[in-house]
Amino acid sequence: MTIVTGKAEARRRLQSGRSGALRKIGEHRADYAYVLPAIAVMLIVIAYPIYYTIELSFFKTPPGLQLRDKTFIGFDNYTAILTSEVFWKVTWNTLIWTLGSTLISFVLGFATALALHRAFIGRGVLRAILIIPWVISAVAASYIWKWIYHSDFGIIGAALVGLGLADRPPNFIDSVSTVLPSLIVVNIWREFPFAMIMMMAGLQTVPEQLLRAAQVDGASAWQRFWHVTFPHLRNVSTVTILLLAVANFNSFIIPWIMTGGGPSNASHIWITHIYELAFGRQRWGVASAYSVLLFLILMTLGYFYVRALSGNERKEGSA
Amino acid sequence: MSTTAEIAPRGLSRRRMRVDGWRWAGRIFLVFMLLYTAVPMIWMLITSIKSGFAAMQFPPQWWPDEPTLASYEKLLDPQNSVGQDFLRFFWNSLFVSTVTTILSVIVAVPAAYAFSRFSFPGRNFLFFAVLLRNMFPAVIFLVPLFILMRLLGLMNTHGSLILTYLTFGLPLAIWLLKGFYDNIPVQLEQAARIDGATRFQAFILIVMPLSTPGIIATAIYSFIGAWNEYIYAYTFLTKNDQLTLPVGIQRFFSENTTDFPGLMAASFMMSVPVVVLFLVLQRYFVRALTEGAVKH
Numbered sequence: 001m002t003i004v005t006g007k008a009e010a011r012r013r014l015q016s017g018r019s020g021a022l023r024k025i026g027e028h029r030a031d032y033a034y035v036l037p038a039i040a041v042m043l044i045v046i047a048y049p050i051y052y053t054i055e056l057s058f059f060k061t062p063p064g065l066q067l068r069d070k071t072f073i074g075f076d077n078y079t080a081i082l083t084s085e086v087f088w089k090v091t092w093n094t095l096i097w098t099l100g101s102t103l104i105s106f107v108l109g110f111a112t113a114l115a116l117h118r119a120f121i122g123r124g125v126l127r128a129i130l131i132i133p134w135v136i137s138a139v140a141a142s143y144i145w146k147w148i149y150h151s152d153f154g155i156i157g158a159a160l161v162g163l164g165l166a167d168r169p170p171n172f173i174d175s176v177s178t179v180l181p182s183l184i185v186v187n188i189w190r191e192f193p194f195a196m197i198m199m200m201a202g203l204q205t206v207p208e209q210l211l212r213a214a215q216v217d218g219a220s221a222w223q224r225f226w227h228v229t230f231p232h233l234r235n236v237s238t239v240t241i242l243l244l245a246v247a248n249f250n251s252f253i254i255p256w257i258m259t260g261g262g263p264s265n266a267s268h269i270w271i272t273h274i275y276e277l278a279f280g281r282q283r284w285g286v287a288s289a290y291s292v293l294l295f296l297i298l299m300t301l302g303y304f305y306v307r308a309l310s311g312n313e314r315k316e317g318s319a
Numbered sequence: 320m321s322t323t324a325e326i327a328p329r330g331l332s333r334r335r336m337r338v339d340g341w342r343w344a345g346r347i348f349l350v351f352m353l354l355y356t357a358v359p360m361i362w363m364l365i366t367s368i369k370s371g372f373a374a375m376q377f378p379p380q381w382w383p384d385e386p387t388l389a390s391y392e393k394l395l396d397p398q399n400s401v402g403q404d405f406l407r408f409f410w411n412s413l414f415v416s417t418v419t420t421i422l423s424v425i426v427a428v429p430a431a432y433a434f435s436r437f438s439f440p441g442r443n444f445l446f447f448a449v450l451l452r453n454m455f456p457a458v459i460f461l462v463p464l465f466i467l468m469r470l471l472g473l474m475n476t477h478g479s480l481i482l483t484y485l486t487f488g489l490p491l492a493i494w495l496l497k498g499f500y501d502n503i504p505v506q507l508e509q510a511a512r513i514d515g516a517t518r519f520q521a522f523i524l525i526v527m528p529l530s531t532p533g534i535i536a537t538a539i540y541s542f543i544g545a546w547n548e549y550i551y552a553y554t555f556l557t558k559n560d561q562l563t564l565p566v567g568i569q570r571f572f573s574e575n576t577t578d579f580p581g582l583m584a585a586s587f588m589m590s591v592p593v594v595v596l597f598l599v600l601q602r603y604f605v606r607a608l609t610e611g612a613v614k615h
């Protein structure tokens with residue numbers, strides 16, 4: 001790279017003068033004007049809610065939003081949550097949901113990106129079709145799949161009966177044992193295109209010469225993938241998996257619309273459970289305590305996310 | 320002598336066969352993924368042109384005996400109440416998404432530019448703070464925002480949605496755009512400034528046009544995000560004439576649970592604007608992800 005980018009300029013400036021933080025802030029006050037609108041919006045809609053959630057989590061709240069009548073109860077909300085059976089059930093569901101959706105979406109997306117990497121007739125059209133599920137609304141997706149899974153008139157049930165694999169259409173989303181996997185299939189349907197786009201973008205950065213050199217040296221297709229392509233994609237993969245994991249951990253619409261968490265909590269994940277506690281049963285204090293716990297888990301994930309991102313920056317700096 | 324000469328081509332052809340094996344595996348895999356992706360969408364379309372009676376049959380009619388556009392006519396007819404509702408929801412979604420998109424571009428462009436070019440104290444901290452927003456689920460913010468919106472008097476207004484959507488569109492928008500600005504040589508601006516342009520003029524005349532693909536990608540992302548958003552709209556809006564499409568459709572069909580052709584037609588029409596928008600502009604989007612996210 002011979003081009004001096006803004007970052008290089010920034011680094012140079014950083015090195016030139018390191019004394020007097022206040023003076024530096026003063027010097028750069030005009031720069032803050034550019035980020036101020038973004039920061040202001042974020043503060044109103046993020047900092048305040050976080051503060052308020054933490055506060056509420058230590059209070060017993062009456063139903064309804066008469067929050068003036070709340071009473072301080074310390075950590076009671078937290079102990080109540082951690083000792084309840086539902087909590088562990090929901091946590092287990094969330095774990096399966098997040099890990100299952102993330103890993104399968106990533107593997108399918110990555111494989112699709114690899115299969116689409118070589119040019120062939122109709123590749124553009126195929127790619128466009130494969131991306132569509134990611135673009136359409138999750139509400140629409142939920143209804144489409146709810147209809148597909150329908151216990152009387154669903155297409156999958158009918159196909160299974162037609163092929164002689166089942167006597168009568170199975171109950172996909174009304175049965176405790178199949179509901180979570182069935183919802184994960186819907187979620188993957190919506191999410192693998194994202195992994196696909198990210199990995200397609202990543203594949204373009206793998207140097208063609210290296211692959212050809214490896215081929216000349218007699219490396220098999222698998223060896224070329226494992227020793228040349230894959231190491232180049234490590235950073236993209238990390239970022240993609242983290243983004244998918246966070247999105248899945250936070251998903252709400254698919255379980256909420258398709259099952260509402262039922263039957264008997266079998267498809268409740270953290271977010272739907274919190275929503276039901278807050279807006280269904282109006283237990284604001286407990287819901288807030290749940291949110292704080294969630295927040296702590298996400299901060300841990302966020303730490304890795306930032307590390308993965310800044311790892312990329314470091315690499316770029318040294319190159 | 321002759322054996323070594325024979326082994327070489329045999330080894331080669333075996334390798335070629337193995338390569339062909341991978342290629343065939345790839346093709347079969349693509350067909351499988353195409354079926355997985357397309358069958359649900361095709362079934363949505365087929366169901367949407369059935370009558371209510373034809374949809375409720377077992378075994379299902381794979382292709383309707385009497386295809387009909389009745390569901391679409393009903394949804395788009397401003398004369399009857401269903402059509403009125405649907406068109407109003409459609410308009411509400413369009414309004415909220417468009418305003419959100421315009422505002423997020425206006426806010427994200429200068430922020431991304433500053434994060435890329437300037438080195439003010441706290442720059443990295445602020446940048447990651449903005450990115451971290453993506454980490455947190457809507458639900459964490461829901462209760463306090465619900466109370467905040469009541470405080471601000473924004474309950475049951477589209478303002479509450481626009482304000483909230485702005486914040487979850489911004490992080491990715493800023494991130495994508497920053498990648499673009501990082502790739503635009505500073506010398507271009509410097510040259511303009513030597514020629515007498517102010518920093519602002521250099522920004523508007525040189526940097527903005529070069530980052531158009533990034534801005535388009537950002538705009539698509541915000542628009543699609545706002546168009547599809549459900550949980551805030553579901554919580555902040557209660558009046559029927561304010562609802563956006565995802566919530567409106569859900570409310571409507573929780574009352575008419577068996578009208579699957581209507582539901583599929585509505586799902587289809589809800590998807591058309593974003594899918595068309597995305598397909599027309601996907602080039603920019605993929606490029607922006609490549610430059611913004613991956614090369615970072």
